[in-house]
Amino acid sequence: MALAKKFKLYLWTALVFYLIFCFGESFAYPDTFFKRNINGLFLLVFVLLLNYLLFETALPLFKSNGRSIVSGAILVIVLIFLYTIGLYEWRQLWIKLNLYTDYTPGLTYWNGVEIHSRYSLASIIFFGVAVHLYNYTQLKNAAKQLRLENQEAELNYLKSQTNPHFLFNTLNNIYSLARDKSNLAPESILRLSKILRFMLYETNGEFIPVDKEIKIIEDYIALETLRYDNSLKIEFAHNAEDYSRPIPPLLLIPLVENAFKHGVSETRNKPFISIELSIQQQQLSFTVKNSVGDAPERGYVKENIGLSNLRRQLMLLYSDYHLSATLENSEFVVNLKINFASHVKNKLHHHRR
Structure with missing residues (x-):
């Protein structure tokens, strides 16, 4: 040939x-x-x-x-x-x-x-x-093809890190319930099975509809809240002009997971999580606010593996995005903005064809 x-x-x-x-x-x-x-x-x-x-x-x-x-x-x-x-x-x-x-x-x-x-x-x-x-x-x-393949390999590697990390934290929470012989342990296992089913059958492709991403966030929130009493206040508001708009699977979960693991779990008084999702004219805005425990110092933020991996994934996926994390007055705020029209892989695949 x-x-x-x-x-x-x-x-x-x-x-x-x-x-x-x-x-x-x-x-x-x-x-x-x-x-x-x-x-x-x-x-x-x-x-x-x-x-x-x-x-x-x-x-x-x-x-x-x-x-x-x-x-x-x-x-x-x-x-x-x-x-x-x-x-x-x-x-x-x-x-x-x-x-x-x-x-x-x-x-x-x-x-x-x-x-x-x-x-x-x-x-x-x-x-x-x-x-x-x-x-x-x-x-x-x-060279362009090799760069695309390297980016795809790195993106798959980042996903392979994020998913086990996400499951590891979730299993730890279920273990805590089982150790305390909580009646909520069976329900938490059932909710985890739904999340696992989603991860096995819905996240293999490059995209999923945004309504499915919202559903997995809601399931994850429901699973996590089993460990808390009524003192935890959670708000999740979403507004999208098109809920079928494609989005990389589990892209937003690390920010929600971060709010539970490094936020409300360390908060003693009035823990809260506020999540807002908006998608209008190919522009995504996702904001997660949560209470924190003793803040190390004003404005200081140490990124964990979830945030670091997400930042690298965004770098590989989009050319126009913004991810910021701030800590002020015992409140941790993460704001993510993405221009869906700037998806890098679409342009690379176009050149490949």
């Missing part, structure tokens, strides 16, 4: 080279334009094959081992002979077969070789530029 694609490049390059040749001949020899272009076809076939051998066989040998370099040098010498004397003899062959019109019958042999060598040199330069541009484009596309 690659060989056929490369040879097609040489055919197209030969066609363009021939059209340029015809254009020049039409101005220089308008009276014999047609027959001279027929002559040009015979010369074109010869230099097409020579240039293919030069750029695809001879020159690549110089990048190999010593024995290949010697072979490449010998082949280049042979090609130089064919580009000069060989091309002129090729012309003479078709003249003898009465298929090539000779417009310079009085031309000496070496003058003929010199004139046709210029044609060969022009073809080498033209084909060389075309092959270089093609190889450069292919190399650039390969």
